Amino acid sequence: MEKKKKTRFIIIFAFIFAILIAGIIITGNLLPESPHEEISVAMKDAVLHETFKINLFGLQVNPAVISAFIVSGILIVAAIIIRIFVIPKFTIIPGKFQMLLEQGVELFANMAKENSPHCHGFIGGYIFVAGAYICIGTLFELLGLQASTTAGTSIALPAPLADINGAITMGCLTFLVIMGGGIARNGLKGLGKALKEFSLPISMSFRLFGALLSGALVTDLVYHYTLTSYVIPVFVGVIFTLLHALIQAYVLTTLASTYFGEVTEKSEKKVKVPKEKKKKIKAERA
Amino acid sequence: MTGVPLNIDFQQILLHLLNFAILFFVLYLALYKPVKNFIDKRKAGYQELDDQTKENLDKANALKEEYESKLQEADSEAADIKNKAMDEANAMAKTRTDEAKAEAELILEKARKQAEEEKDRIVAEAGDQIEELAKEAAKKAIFDSTSDAFDSFLDSAEEK
Numbered sequence: 350m351e352k353k354k355k356t357r358f359i360i361i362f363a364f365i366f367a368i369l370i371a372g373i374i375i376t377g378n379l380l381p382e383s384p385h386e387e388i389s390v391a392m393k394d395a396v397l398h399e400t401f402k403i404n405l406f407g408l409q410v411n412p413a414v415i416s417a418f419i420v421s422g423i424l425i426v427a428a429i430i431i432r433i434f435v436i437p438k439f440t441i442i443p444g445k446f447q448m449l450l451e452q453g454v455e456l457f458a459n460m461a462k463e464n465s466p467h468c469h470g471f472i473g474g475y476i477f478v479a480g481a482y483i484c485i486g487t488l489f490e491l492l493g494l495q496a497s498t499t500a501g502t503s504i505a506l507p508a509p510l511a512d513i514n515g516a517i518t519m520g521c522l523t524f525l526v527i528m529g530g531g532i533a534r535n536g537l538k539g540l541g542k543a544l545k546e547f548s549l550p551i552s553m554s555f556r557l558f559g560a561l562l563s564g565a566l567v568t569d570l571v572y573h574y575t576l577t578s579y580v581i582p583v584f585v586g587v588i589f590t591l592l593h594a595l596i597q598a599y600v601l602t603t604l605a606s607t608y609f610g611e612v613t614e615k616s617e618k619k620v621k622v623p624k625e626k627k628k629k630i631k632a633e634r635a
Numbered sequence: 636m637t638g639v640p641l642n643i644d645f646q647q648i649l650l651h652l653l654n655f656a657i658l659f660f661v662l663y664l665a666l667y668k669p670v671k672n673f674i675d676k677r678k679a680g681y682q683e684l685d686d687q688t689k690e691n692l693d694k695a696n697a698l699k700e701e702y703e704s705k706l707q708e709a710d711s712e713a714a715d716i717k718n719k720a721m722d723e724a725n726a727m728a729k730t731r732t733d734e735a736k737a738e739a740e741l742i743l744e745k746a747r748k749q750a751e752e753e754k755d756r757i758v759a760e761a762g763d764q765i766e767e768l769a770k771e772a773a774k775k776a777i778f779d780s781t782s783d784a785f786d787s788f789l790d791s792a793e794e795k
Contacts, residue, residue, distance in 0.1 A: 397642040405650075411642075414650050421658040432665040439673050441680075454670040473671070474663045482658060509651070513641050518651035
């Protein structure tokens with residue numbers, strides 16, 4: 350029985366494999382050379398979004414802008430529904446959904462408290478919203494919603510932050526929040542501390558952009574070649590998207606709260622030591 | 636193309652910014668703050684309960700200590716009263732004994748005095764009688780013969 354099963358399994362597997370190989374060869378030979386865009390062109394478009402634009406009330410915008418509005422819409426509607434129907438029914442001993450909400454809020458509130466113990470009220474809220482936006486925005490890519498471009502073709506909507514403009518917005522806004530916190534808490538000293546990290550908006554923006562884009566690029570790359578375009582892109586795309594959604598949300602929120610904590614920290618006043626005392630101390634040390 | 640590298644478009648950046656600002660405003664007010672307030676309120680409630688429990692425990696401990704000290708005080712007070720009563724009883728017994736002794740002494744003294752007086756009185760009476768008898772005998776000796784006088788002396792002495 351065992352041997353029979355084994356041979357049956359091998360025969361079926363070999364049959365499927367042969368059909369797939371035959372299909373690949375036949376489709377390659379039979380189909381005329383499709384106006385398939387070259388990989389370099391596809392990559393360039395994925396990065397720059399120069400070719401495909403979408404009309405938004407007369408404005409020609411990148412697909413990521415539409416994605417951003419849809420993600421925000423989903424989040425806002427969900428938040429309003431939760432606010433009206435769920436939060437008023439909160440109980441002291443939480444249910445599953447209440448627990449999920451509380452954990453989400455506490456995760457960011459505690460992160461803000463740990464990284465910025467002096468001032469964590471506002472930054473907690475900011476990193477909560479930013480984290481939710483990055484995470485849900487990245488996962489949104491998995492839905493593969495289609496939108497029609499100005500050229501008349503359809504395009505799958507990307508993650509909002511896979512567009513350089515979205516990433517720059519997020520990075521610069523986070524830097525502005527950090528700088529604002531520094532000024533509000535420490536005045537000019539806070540501003541100075543924030544400006545010391547002048548590379549922060551650039552690094553944040555491009556980290557986000559690069560990380561989110563890399564997943565899309567690798568998936569595109571895998572999908573572009575016939576041999577690797579079966580099954581593999583599904584796993585690659587999903588895994589990259591999931592990982593980036595979690596990792597980038599965590600990285601940006603941690604960085605934002607840490608820098609916010611550094612900038613809002615009250616600096617201790619240095620006690621002026623008289624010159625004579627300094628000389629004495631030096632002499633003693635010598 | 637706007638001429639800016641990497642297809643950076645300020646109009647789209649502003650659109651993203653507007654989008655995120657609205658999102659932040661709604662999510663912060665509708666989700667983050669109410670949930671955070673609820674958590675803080677619950678934490679405060681638990682903290683208050685904890686504080687109350689601690690306070691009650693402290694109060695109970697203080698009361699226990701107070702009662703224990705009071706009990707000790709009462710014990711020592713009872714012991715004092717007992718000792719005092721014992722001392723008083725002892726003192727009273729001593730005074731009673733002393734008084735009884737003194738009374739007995741007095742009675743004895745009185746009895747002794749009385750006996751002494753009685754003795755003195757009897758001796759004095761006996762002396763007086765002897766004196767009288769001697770007088771009578773002398774009288775008889777003078778007036779009667781010596782033998783009669785002697786007989787009459789003996790007779791009178793026997794009579795007496």
